Amino acid sequence: MGHLHVPLLNKITLFEGLPAATLARIAEAAGVQRFSNHGFLFREGEEPDFVYSFLEGGIVLVSGAEGHEAVIEFYGPGESVLLPAAILGMPYLLSARASSDGQALLVPASKLRALMNEDAALAARCARVLSQNWRALITQIKEIKTHGATARLAHFLISQADRSKGPATLVLPGMKKEVAQRLGIKPETFSRTLKKLRAFGVECDGDAIRIASMERLTALVDTLPA
Amino acid sequence: MGHLHVPLLNKITLFEGLPAATLARIAEAAGVQRFSNHGFLFREGEEPDFVYSFLEGGIVLVSGAEGHEAVIEFYGPGESVLLPAAILGMPYLLSARASSDGQALLVPASKLRALMNEDAALAARCARVLSQNWRALITQIKEIKTHGATARLAHFLISQADRSKGPATLVLPGMKKEVAQRLGIKPETFSRTLKKLRAFGVECDGDAIRIASMERLTALVDTLPA
DNA sequence: GCATGAGCTTGACATAGGTCAAGGCCGGGA
DNA sequence: TCCCGGCCTTGACCTATGTCAAGCTCATGC
Incomplete structure (x- = not known):
């Protein structure tokens, strides 16, 4: 846990707009950790020692036994994970x-909890970020409960695309297998569904996707039955 | 928005453990609203004017068009809803x-936001409650993505039961139709699945359920394939 | 350069759960 | 009291998605 430059904290959404004094106190206790692809940062059931915020690269939140796991969500630069476990001091529900x-x-959970109780700006900021997380999960649950595989995939592509009109591109935030599980379907179904979308202007090359027309894809979603 | 007794606030988890001064300021701005069965308290898309906390009775959070809706969760006495929308000042994602x-x-959203920025105890309390909400949703998503209808129903019954050992009882928190949708299945499937559970000691009379042995039901869940 | 294996695709087939349609039951209003 | 309309159950049938089993392709290490 070294001496850290405050500017690093500015890259993290969680710490956006906080007073300099607060940032300084956080920086004091924070550290940086490198990680490499496919490695686990932490596992389900562990006690939360830190809040993780990503400066570079990303992770996928999963749960359940290897080979039989559910993928919850992808996180990338600027985002933070497992704030809830850290705030409550309860075991992680997920692995990263x-x-x-x-x-x-890495910000120590104990430090964060202590600061939150004194610093209204930090606590309020946490509440806002948690609120956004909550809304994202609600959106996902609605999606799973009301739409079939095709609509879910289409929505997902739309949400990841770099533009909302005309042609757009995107790169999948993880392996196709993982994206499939994020959507609540099996890899085989993912593959077949993606193929179906070719008829609607979705081309795929590895993990890069090209959407010929966002309008066309959006229109498709409305057409779909479930 | 009348003059309110602080003791009412003590019934609400959200306001637990807050200093008297904070409670007084909240009570000042809060009001009570009666509602009757089947009525909507608010609808998806509306601007959040209030945070709702239940003193008596409960609601179900739904989304989507009538007759084609998804049920997200049930809430009862002591619980609060839509804190996230109120905190962010963004339209409700759900109807109640x-x-x-x-x-x-009812606590005005604007008042809550204002207080949160000054009062670390209140903001921290909100963060903790949001954290718990987040974990509940994660549990639900894991459940949907990894278990079939039978296991989901069994888990749900277990979570609602009044005891965790031996025989137990519970009353469903809403219409069977709603519980079904909360579990992500159709009413017909719910009915059939509940019937299957009779073989494992689950009896049903209206919205009252009797579980002969919690151990037996728990054991069943492990047996189930998906 | 070739063998190896992970990740993806494809096909044939199985099945959980959805859909449609008919009652049964029960409670509220005339 | 009877009728009507929700809600729930049941049965027959259908389909989206899962399962199983090959292949394919590409990157890696020998």
Whole structure:
């Protein structure tokens, strides 16, 4: 846990807009950790020692036994994970596996909890970030409960695309297998569904996707039954 | 928005353990609203004017068009809903429909936001409650992605039961139709699955359920394939 | 350069769960 | 009291998605 430059903290959404004094106190206690692709940063059931925020690279949150796991969500640069476990001091519900090489900023959970109780700005910031996380999960649950595989995949592609009109591109945030499980379907179904979308202007080369027309894809979603 | 007794606030988990001064300021701005069964307290897309906390009775959070809706979760006395929308000042992602007559405590969203920025105890409390909400949703997503209808129903019954050993009872927190959708299945499937569980000591009379042996039901879950 | 294996695709087939349609049951209103 | 309309159950049938089993392709290490 070295001496850290405050500017690093500015890359993290969680710490956005906090007063300099607060940032300084966080920086004091924080450290940086490198991680490499496919490695686990932490596992389900462990006690939360840190909040992880990503400076570079990303991870995928998974749960369950290897080979039979559910993928919850992908996280990348600027984002933080497992704030809830750290705040409550309860065991992680999920494991994090790196989906690329990268580095994370680690803030000790105990330090964060202590600061939150004194510093309204920090606590309020945490509440806002948690609120956004909550909304993201709600969106995912609605999606799973109301749409079939095709619509889910289409929505996902739309949400990841770099533009919202005309042609767009994106690169999948993890292995196809992982994206499939994020969507709640099997890799085989993912593959077949993606193929179906070719008829609607979705081309795929490795983990890069090209969407010929966002409008066309959006229109497709409305057409779909479930 | 009348003059309110602070003791009412003590019934709400969200406000647990807050200093008297904070409670007084919240009470000042809060009001009570009665609602009756099947009525909507608010609808998806509306601007968040209040945080709702339930003193009596409960609601079900739903989304989507009537007749084609997804049920997200049930909430009852002591619990609060839509803190995230209120904190962020963004439109509700969900609608709330009463699942019984009751009354709710309403705290203006603007007031809550203002207080949070000054009062670390309140902000930290919000963060903790949001953290718990987050974990509940994660549990639900894991459940949907990794278990079939039978296991999901069994888990749900276990989570609602009044005891964790031996025989137990529970009453469903809403119409069977709603519980089904909460579990991500259709009412017909719910009915059939519940019937299957009869072979494992689950009896059902209206919305009251009797579980002959929690151990037996727990054991069943492990047996199940998906 | 070749063998190896992970990740992906494809096909044939199986099945959980959805859909459609008919009652049964029960409670509220005339 | 009877009728009507929700809600739930049941049965027959259908389909989206999962399962199993080859292949294919590409990167890696020998």
